Amino acid sequence: MRILFAASGWPTHYMSMVPLAWALRAAGHEVWVAAQPSMHITIVRSGMPAVPVGVDVDYVAVRKRTLPHERSDGAGSRDAAELRDAAEQDDGGLFGAWNEATSAALDDTVAFARAWRPDLVVGDTMAPAALVAAHVLGVPGVRHLWGPDILGTPEGAKVLDILPGYREQYERHGVTVAGDPAHRTVSPARRVFNSRGARTAVAAVGPVQRDGGRTRLARHNAGQATGVRHLGHLHH
Secondary structure, eight states: OEEEEEOOSOHHHHHTTHHHHHHHHHTTOEEEEEEOGGGHHHHHHTTOOEEEOSOOOOHHHHHHHHOTTSOTTTTTOOOHHHHHHHHHHTGGGHHHHHHHHHHHHHHHHHHHHHHHOOSEEEEETTOTHHHHHHHHHTSOEEEEOSSOOGGGSHHHHTHHHHSTTHHHHHHTTTOOOOSOOOSEEEESSSSOTTOOSEEEEEEEEOOOOEETTEEHHHHHTTTOOOEEEEEEEEEO
16 A cells, blocks of 8 residues: 655654554555655655655744744643634734645645555645645545644634635645545544544554664564554544
């Protein structure tokens, strides 16, 4: 099976997906990772093949420029209701900038997906191109969490409808989606907070660094199985 992962410009977001990507590869599946050009080295060092999409965007710089009132220690972070209000007002142009960044990667991701024809597309919450590509191809689209599932709440899901240009990204590729566009949400955590309906939790272990053509973990643990453990479905 061919599986396309799509990551945002945050290396930490991608790293949470690496164990699952390796587990799938160890099971015999083909895996590619699409992300902005600056992510190339991070992806390759994790042992995965990378395809550059869109342009580089410094999300930290955008956030500092557009939300100067938020504290660097994270104490100014918002809940789903506040996020929706901010999206409606688009204070500081943060959501407009985010849409511009994701839109730049969208066309390239869809183009690669059309050419490679994956059977499954997995993306982090800040990489909507993954779900767009999945719907364009008619294959399952999975949202991979790296924190609380804000968009999985009734209030958070409404943010998708008011983010500047978000729905237009789907429409320009001939896709109309109502509500949460993800077929399933996957979390590395045993419990998924703030989620609706069934969610799948996975705990995966696998090699993540390559050294001389072999992963360091594989070199030191030759013969040790690599896989993914399914922890069941979680209901809110």
